[in-house]
Amino acid sequence: MSNFSNLRAFITGGTGFIGGRLTQSLIKEHGAAVTVLAHRTSAGALRAARDGAELCFAPLTDESALVKATAGVDVIFHLAFGKYGDAAEQKTITIDGTRALVNAALKNKVKNFVYVSTCAVYYNKQTEATITENSPSGPWGWNYADEKYAAEEVVRAAIRDQGLPGTIIQVVGVYGPWGDTFTVGPLKQLSEGRVVLPNDGSAYANPTFVDDVVQALYLSLQNSAIGQTFIIRGPDQATRKQYYNAYEKMLGITALEFMPLEEIKRQSRMSWRGIAQLAPAGIRALSSSRDFKEAVRETPFAPMARKLYRSLQLKKTPSVAAAAPAKTAPQKPLIFPPAIVLEFGAAKLEYSPQKAIDILGYKPRYSLAEGMALTEEWAKWARLTQHPK
Amino acid sequence: MIGCGAIAELGHLPGAQVADFVDMTVLVDPDIQRAREMCKKFGVAEARSSISEIGGLADMAIVAVPHKVHADVTIDLLERGLHVFIEKPLAVTADEGRRMLAAANAAGRVLGIAMARRFSAGNAYAKKVVESGIFGRPRSFRFEEGGVYSWPSRVPFLLEKDAGSGVLIGSGSHMFDLVLWIFGPVESVRCFTDSRTKQEVDALVELTMASGANGVIELSRSRQLSNSTSIVFDTAVLHVPTFGPGLCIESQDGTFSFIGEPRINDRKVIGDADMAKMMAAQLDDFAEAVALKREPMASAMSGIHCIELIEKCYENQQDMIFPWERPIAVVSQ
Incomplete structure (x- = not known):
């Protein structure tokens, strides 16, 4: 089980956060032969190539290309989802792409097909619950979660009807080096504004350090994993407040605000004036985000966005110069959770990894303190802790 | 323009449009459709799919192709009698660079590098x-x-x-x-x-x-x-x-x-940070170096x-x- 040196793996999402760490670990620690699906020369693709992965350029929906690319492969780790293009394209990539990959896996008789999904599929408008793999799951209105659920259904059907040796790994709150949503995002938000958490911030963060997820992905190659679904979470629970406090500590600032859920909803229905106040800082923060730039570039708004960004750049202090402090420092803008996940993010949902512990031997190793300590070392190196004063 | 990739589209071709001493006459790319698209976008008359087809159309070439073929493409162009302005890096190895310089000297042509x-x-x-x-x-x-x-x-x-x-x-x-x-x-x-x-x-x-x-x-x-x-x-x-x-x-x-x-x-x-102006400045410097038989900036x-x-x-x-x-x-x- 611990010898992966002869493993031939095909990874979708290998240019991303979890998939990138898995790619690196498989190659550097075990000398495995890894092929990573890519759609362009991104920073993630460059890192995968640096680590020694073969890069396969094909759309996730191109079944014949996937059949060719996965010939002779032992295992497919499927982490990619529709992230670019419009909503319809994203849906197609996530769902039809999963179907194409499943068909390729079946044709090539791969030994393991591991699909990485999200615990968000279990949200059922509850405000408080302990979630296990037996909890009801399904679509609830957030495209990302709904499409991941639909893709899970594609995998489940193939397991049930076609004998796919598949496993579904559902992850939650994954943070760590290179993590966009739960690491780079909070650091940038806290740097740029006052981050609003619902109520008293006591909703659960279910923090999971990326290396614990990668451990689970290795463990999912066991026979006992086939046909099963596992929730993966870190060893300890933390509130969202504690989670964001860890990032505040890295930045050396205090930037959290707490508001009752209803007040957030009221304030989120912003006047145009409010949006105008938020836009410059928000766009500046987003414009340094790789995902945002990539997403904008692939839309018809790209020229307009470039123009707007340039106008905002002109208003900035020259980057090489230390500007004189303003006489009265402007209040940083409030940053609200996206409306679609507001109630989901406010719920006290405890995701239990007990099944993975019992069946796979999963041993989550990184407490929030340990995981954040490593994340901080990376964030400093990545220059993400140098927030504007 | 040899190679119609991103640096051609975003740098050299807009630069050539505002350069004083350079007229863009022909675009070359193995993907002839891409070359034609760029011709249309930048008002260039001729598109070709191979260097072998540019005889008589240019006396200077801007080369923007993958690094590993810099040396071969440049030497080919120099031997065809063109002055060559190459996108950085000059080459992948210093040995390749020395071969390129020797080819330039043998042909009596100027070889310069885009170091904007x-x-x-x-x-x-x-x-x-x-x-x-x-x-x-x-x-x-x-x-x-x-x-x-x-x-x-x-x-x-x-x-x-x-x-x-x-x-x-x-x-x-x-x-x-x-x-x-x-x-x-x-x-x-x-x-x-x-x-x-x-x-x-x-x-x-x-x-x-x-x-x-x-x-x-x-x-x-x-x-x-x-x-x-x-x-x-x-x-x-x-x-x-x-x-x-x-x-x-x-x-x-x-x-x-x-x-x-x-x-x-x-x-x-x-x-300022105007890429087209920067590219134009270096193209003009190279054209001037050719005309005055001096070394280009880089x-x-x-x-x-x-x-x-x-x-x-x-x-x-x-x-x-x-x-x-x-x-x-x-x-x-």
């Missing part, structure tokens, strides 16, 4: 300040260039092995060129990279110059760096962006500073020195230490 940052006012200003000695001797310097890689390459050549695809030879070419141009020869090098595969994404280079100054070059394709240069002199510290406007001069103790714009009495130097020899320095980096590279990367312990049931 030399035309950026801040860098030109830094060179003037060093040469003038106005703040005393330069004691140390730091050059940083990096961002999360998002260049819209049409061909994924940076993902190929042994193709001159690491950051040292990529954006590093610009920084090494500036260091050699401003400070002169290098005495010794220490280099730290995130990979020994020559596909490094991050690199940090420590340099000791023959002049005695010490310096650092930090490069990244994964992180947003400051994209600026700082030079510590005997009596002041100069900060300039590696590209674009602005400068700051601080007293040594940091108690007072001047913030403004570099002014240089040289029409070739561009004070000569083939300077490109060879740059690659030699990069080769020294590779010979002396040590691993960057990333303490957050720990082995993944896997013990099954």
Whole structure:
């Protein structure tokens, strides 16, 4: 089980956060032969190539290309989802792409097909619950979660009807080096504004350090994993407040605000004036985000966005110069959770990894303190802790 | 224009449109549709799919093709009697660079390199300040260039092995060129990279110059760096962006500073971050070099020195230490 040196793996999402760490670990620690699906020369693709992965350029929906690319492969780790293009394209990539990959896996008789999904599929408008793999799951209105659920259904059907040796790994709150949503995002938000958490911030963060997820992905190659679904979470629970406090500590600032859920909803229905106040800082923060730039570039708004960004750049202090402090420092803008996940993010949902512990031997190793300590070392190196004063 | 990829579309072709001494006559790309599209976009008359089809259409070629074919394409063009202005890096190896220079000399043609940052006012200003000695001797310097890689390459050549695809030879070419141009020869090098595969994404280079100054070059394709240069002199510290406007001069103790714009009495130097103007300036410089039979701003020899320095980096590279990367312990049931 611990010898992966002869493993031939095909990874979708290998240019991303979890998939990138898995790619690196498989190659550097075990000398495995890894092929990573890519759609362009991104920073993630460059890192995968640096680590020694073969890069396969094909759309996730191109079944014949996937059949060719996965010939002779032992295992497919499927982490990619529709992230670019419009909503319809994203849906197609996530769902039809999963179907194409499943068909390729079946044709090539791969030994393991591991699909990485999200615990968000279990949200059922509850405000408080302990979630296990037996909890009801399904679509609830957030495209990302709904499409991941639909893709899970594609995998489940193939397991049930076609004998796919598949496993579904559902992850939650994954943070760590290179993590966009739960690491780079909070650091940038806290740097740029006052981050609003619902109520008293006591909703659960279910923090999971990326290396614990990668451990689970290795463990999912066991026979006992086939046909099963596992929730993966870190060893300890933390509130969202504690989670964001860890990032505040890295930045050396205090930037959290707490508001009752209803007040957030009221304030989120912003006047145009409010949006105008938020836009410059928000766009500046987003414009340094790789995902945002990539997403904008692939839309018809790209020229307009470039123009707007340039106008905002002109208003900035020259980057090489230390500007004189303003006489009265402007209040940083409030940053609200996206409306679609507001109630989901406010719920006290405890995701239990007990099944993975019992069946796979999963041993989550990184407490929030340990995981954040490593994340901080990376964030400093990545220059993400140098927030504007 | 040989190669109609991203740098042609975003740099050389817009530059040629506003250049005084260059007329773009023919675009060449193996993907003839792409060449035709670019012809339409930039008002160029002729599109061709091969160098063998450009006879009589041009007397100078701008080459922007994958690094690993720089040498072969350039030598082919020189032997066909064209002057060649090549996108950086000159070549993947210094040996290739020397072959290219020999071919240029044999053909009696000019070979120059696109090093647009030399035309950026801040860098030109830094060179003037060093040469003038106005703040005393330069004691140390730091050059940083990096961002999360998002260049819209049409061909994924940076993902190929042994193709001159690491950051040292990529954006590093610009920084090494500036260091050699401003400070002169290098005495010794220490280099730290995130990979020994020559596909490094991050690199940090420590340099000791023959002049005695010490310096650092930090490069990244994964992180947003400051994209600026700082030079510590005997009596002041100069900060300039590696590209674009602005400068700051601080007293040594940091108690007072001047913030403004570099002014240089040289029409070739561009004070803002307008890429087309920058590319036009270097194209005009090259065309002028051809006409006046002089060296272009960035000569083939300077490109060879740059690659030699990069080769020294590779010979002396040590691993960057990333303490957050720990082995993944896997013990099954």
